Every structure is written in structure tokens, then in C-alpha cells.
Amino acid sequence: MPFETTLSYNMDPVSVAVGFVAVVIVHKVYRRYTRISLADVPGPESASFIMGDDHKRHRKVMLPGFGAPESKAFLPIFQGCAESMSNKWMDMISNSKEESAVFNIPKWLSRATFDAIGEAAFDIRFGSIDNNENELGRAYGSMMTTLFAAPSVGQIFFQGLTTYIPLRILEYFGNNGNNPRIVRMRETGIIATSVAKQMVEDKAEMLLQGKGSRDVFSLLGGFTTSFQSSKSDKSIVKANMDADAKAKLTDEELFSQMRTILFAGHETTANTLSWALFELAKRPEIQSRLRAEIRETEATVLARGDTEFTMADLDAMPYTTAVVKEVLRFCPVIYEVHRYASQDDVLPLSQPITARSGKVIHQLPIPKGIRIVASIAAYNRNKDLWGEDAHVFNPERWLNGVASDKKSTSVGVYANLMTFLGGVRACIGWRFAVIEMQAFMTEIFGKFELALTDKSERVRREACLVMVPTVEGEVEHGPQLMLRVSVAPRTEKE
Numbered sequence: 244m245p246f247e248t249t250l251s252y253n254m255d256p257v258s259v260a261v262g263f264v265a266v267v268i269v270h271k272v273y274r275r276y277t278r279i280s281l282a283d284v285p286g287p288e289s290a291s292f293i294m295g296d297d298h299k300r301h302r303k304v305m306l307p308g309f310g311a312p313e314s315k316a317f318l319p320i321f322q323g324c325a326e327s328m329s330n331k332w333m334d335m336i337s338n339s340k341e342e343s344a345v346f347n348i349p350k351w352l353s354r355a356t357f358d359a360i361g362e363a364a365f366d367i368r369f370g371s372i373d374n375n376e377n378e379l380g381r382a383y384g385s386m387m388t389t390l391f392a393a394p395s396v397g398q399i400f401f402q403g404l405t406t407y408i409p410l411r412i413l414e415y416f417g418n419n420g421n422n423p424r425i426v427r428m429r430e431t432g433i434i435a436t437s438v439a440k441q442m443v444e445d446k447a448e449m450l451l452q453g454k455g456s457r458d459v460f461s462l463l464g465g466f467t468t469s470f471q472s473s474k475s476d477k478s479i480v481k482a483n484m485d486a487d488a489k490a491k492l493t494d495e496e497l498f499s500q501m502r503t504i505l506f507a508g509h510e511t512t513a514n515t516l517s518w519a520l521f522e523l524a525k526r527p528e529i530q531s532r533l534r535a536e537i538r539e540t541e542a543t544v545l546a547r548g549d550t551e552f553t554m555a556d557l558d559a560m561p562y563t564t565a566v567v568k569e570v571l572r573f574c575p576v577i578y579e580v581h582r583y584a585s586q587d588d589v590l591p592l593s594q595p596i597t598a599r600s601g602k603v604i605h606q607l608p609i610p611k612g613i614r615i616v617a618s619i620a621a622y623n624r625n626k627d628l629w630g631e632d633a634h635v636f637n638p639e640r641w642l643n644g645v646a647s648d649k650k651s652t653s654v655g656v657y658a659n660l661m662t663f664l665g666g667v668r669a670c671i672g673w674r675f676a677v678i679e680m681q682a683f684m685t686e687i688f689g690k691f692e693l694a695l696t697d698k699s700e701r702v703r704r705e706a707c708l709v710m711v712p713t714v715e716g717e718v719e720h721g722p723q724l725m726l727r728v729s730v731a732p733r734t735e736k737e
């Protein structure tokens with residue numbers, strides 16, 4: 244990286260457990276130009292950008308919406324969105340002459356997960372699966388590839404140069420620049436804010452009428468300064484009654500959080516699911532085993548008179564759980580994080596490394612001010628943790644004890660993976676994401692068989708802050724993963 248003092252760090256398990264998560268990971272930084280322009284999308288007050296005490300305050304406000312019971316209560320919403328998508332697929336397959344159809348998977352999943360985040364987080368029906376007309380859904384759709392895919396040498400050079408340009412000039416450029424990528428980012432930010440404002444207005448009215456439901460926002464909304472004045476209203480969620488006035492979010496902060504949740508809460512899950520479908524399309528034997536477990540559980544569900552899987556049903560499906568964990572290990576869509584050290588530090592290493600000088604190093608000195616690029620993907624494929632076949636997609640490792648959840652260097656919020664990170668900046672929506680994945684995987688693989696196409700043989704992992712599938716030579720077409728989908732036959736017993 245030109246002009247910057249950067250440490251590229253492959254997430255040694257010991258230093259992750261001992262120091263990285265605890266000390267360094269708290270302090271985050273984006274390359275300034277990217278940060279300024281990217282802040283247009285979630286908003287400058289978003290949890291992704293704020294630091295220190297402000298960050299703690301935002302986390303405290305948001306956490307009640309993302310606990311285990313709250314996330315589990317969203318299962319029927321996720322199942323409904325997955326089913327809407329699969330009903331569309333069924334219709335399109337039955338109308339096709341070939342008894343199968345080719346779908347651009349990330350586009351469908353982006354629409355379905357956008358509907359899911361709308362309903363679960365804000366109690367709003369975006370209806371993207373039905374008509375794909377939602378302006379914000381469409382703006383988000385190909386945003387990451389438009390902005391960050393295949394940067395030219397000039398763009399990379401400019402990014403490096405921004406370290407030396409005064410912040411005010413960069414901000415002016417971010418707010419007024421005509422570069423198509425900056426314009427796109429700005430416009431998406433404007434649409435996202437107007438959607439957030441509309442949602443706040445609608446929701447405020449509902450909450451004040453005592454119609455708040457269990458969506459994340461009903462919990463979040465209670466903390467805003469707007470609601471403080473109406474504290475006497477008994478209808479406002481209990482959280483608001485208990486909240487310390489200093490802990491509340493301003494309206495601007497609330498809009499930023501809503502934009503963060505709208506974006507972080509659907510593109511990550513949509514791309515993770517896309518990679519899941521890709522890995523399974525390559526492996527029909529894993530699909531069959533998964534489908535057998537799903538249909539066996541389905542038979543139990545129907546026999547007891549229910550129509551949908553409960554959380555207990557999903558949690559009692561060991562193979563499906565193993566596949567979900569393996570997808571999250573093998574395909575971490577946020578593949579690296581950027582931090583800087585706010586103080587001198589030292590990180591111990593699990594294995595000594597030999598420097599170019601020949602000196603053997605047992606710990607890594609971290610000087611104040613150094614920027615650290617930490618690879619989540621490298622941690623998730625560390626052979627010491629995941630076995631010699633760490634580079635192979637193999638759900639079996641979660642069943643045969645190789646990838647036991649309780650490693651001696653246990654880090655991360657889920658399954659000892661770094662996919663959702665760990666520590667105070669861990670993903671707030673990880674439970675939400677895991678349950679959403681369980682619901683979508685069960686719906687898709689219970690009903691369909693997936694196969695590769697000529698185009699999917701040319702899939703390329705496009706690193707645009709989120710790892711997005713594109714096709715070699717067709718990056719300008721945005722997210723692309725074309726898979727052939729057919730209805731999975733049922734045996735007489737099923």
C-alpha cells in the first residue's frame with residue numbers, strides 16, 4: 244500500500260484471543276477518503292464509524308433489539324420472505340419448458356433479505372420480491388460492485404494519496420465531487436435518509452398510538468430524543484421508560500443507525516447465502532444429505548399439526564447447522580477489517596515467526612498510529628484451528644469434532660469464527676443473520692436442486708468491502724451468480 248504505514252495481519256489465534264480483540268480492535272479507521280464518501284451510505288453517525296463513548300452509547304441503545312429471544316421471534320418473518328422467493332421460483336420453473344430455470348442468485352437474495360430486514364427491523368413491507376420497484380432496494384442492489392469492484396490503478400493511487408490531503412478538502416470533495424462513484428454513494432445516502440425519515444414518521448405515529456410491535460425499531464425508537472418529550476405515554480416500549488436521558492440517540496443518530504441496519508442487515512446475509520448456494524451447487528451429495536434432514540424434520544412438523552419449523556426444530560438439525568457454520572467459515576463476506584493502534588501495544592504470537600533479518604519473533608510490536616488490516620478470511624482458514632483441510636468446504640468438520648466450538652483460543656461471537664468478529668465491535672446482528680440463514684437454507688434446499696451453469700464456472704470473488712460474486716470479464720454487470728434451479732423430486736415416503 245503506497246504512502247501508508249500498514250500492518251497486514253493474518254489473525255494469529257493467540258493474539259486474537261489475548262490482545263487484538265481486546266485492545267486494538269476497538270479503534271477503527273477507514274482510509275479517510277473511503278470513510279468520508281462511504282459514510283454517505285450508512286450515515287456519519289452510524290455504529291460503523293463512531294468510536295469510544297459514543298459507540299458504547301449506540302451499542303447500548305441497539306443491543307435490546309438484537310438479543311436471542313428478539314432474534315428468534317423473527318423466524319416467521321424470515322420464513323415468509325424465503326417462501327415468497329421460492330414461490331416465485333416455483334412459478335418461473337413451472338412456466339419454463341426445461342423444468343428448470345437459471346436465476347441470478349445474488350439479485351434474488353438481495354431482494355428477499357431486503358424485505359426481511361424491512362419487516363423484522365422496521366415492521367415495513369418493502370415488497371421487493373413481488374415487484375423489485377423499491378427505490379432503496381434497487382439502489383443498494385449493485386452498489387458495492389459499482390463503487391468498489393475492480394478499481395483502476397489511478398483509483399488505487401488516489402486512495403493512497405488521500406492520507407496527505409487535508410480532511411476539509413476531502414470532505415468538500417465527498418459532498419460535491421462529480422466522480423460517478425462518489426455521486427452514486429451520495430445519491431444512495433440521500434435515498435436512504437429519506438426512507439429512514441419516512442419510517443420514523445410512520446413508526447412514531449404507531450408507537451404513540453400504542454401499536455408498536457416486536458420489530459427492532461420499536462425497541463430502538465424508544466431511545467430517541469424525539470420520544471423523550473412523550474415519555475409519559477405508557478405505550479412507548481419499556482426500554483424507553485428505563486433509559487437514561489444521556490443514553491438516548493438524537494434523530495440524526497437514529498437515521499444513521501437505521502441506514503446502517505438496512506444496509507449491513509441485508510447485503511451481508513444475501514451475499515453469504517449466495518456463496519452458500521454456490522458451494523452447494525458444486526456438491527450435489529451435500530445437497531442430498533441436507534435435503535434428507537430437512538424433509539425428515541418437515542415430516543415431524545407436519546405430523547404434529549404444524550406448518551412451519553420452529554427454532555427448536557432448526558436447532559435440532561445437526562447437518563443443516565454444520566452446513567451453515569461451514570458456509571460462515573469458508574465464505575466470510577466481510578473478509579478483512581481495518582483498524583489503527585491508538586497506543587503502543589504488543590501482541591503475543593502462537594507460533595514464532597522469522598523476520599527477514601533472521602531474528603525469531605515471539606511477539607509483534609504494534610506502534611501507536613499503525614494501521615492494521617486484519618484478515619478474517621485467513622483466521623477462518625487457519626489449519627491449526629480447522630484442520631489440514633481448512634481450504635476445503637467440508638461441513639463434516641463440525642460433526643466429527645475437528646472444528647469443536649470450544650477451542651482453547653475461543654474468540655468470535657459464533658462458533659469460534661471471526662466472520663462476525665469479536666469484542667466490543669462484533670456484529671450486532673449475528674443471531675439475526677444465523678437464524679435468517681437457517682430459514683432460507685431450509686426453504687431452498689427442502690424444495691430445490693441447484694446446479695452450476697457455464698457462467699457460474701467463471702465466477703470471481705469480487706472484494707468490494709463485502710465479498711460479492713461477479714463473472715470474469717463482466718464486472719460491470721454487477722453481482723452475478725447464475726445457477727440452474729429445478730424442483731427436487733419427492734419420494735413416496737416424503
Ligand code: HEM
Nearest residue numbers: 290291507508511512515577580662663664670671672676
Ligand atoms: C452473514 C451476515 C453478516 C456478517 C458476515 C456480518 C459481519 C459483520 C462484521 C465482520 C462486522 C464488523 C465490521 C467492522 O467492525 O469493521 C459487523 C458489524 C456490524 N453488523 Fe454485521 N454481519 C452480518 C449481518 C448483519 C445483520 C443481519 C445486521 C443487522 C440486522 C448487522 C448489523 C451490523 C452492525 C450494526 C454492525 C456495526 C457494529 C458496531 O460497530 O458496533 N450485521 N458485521
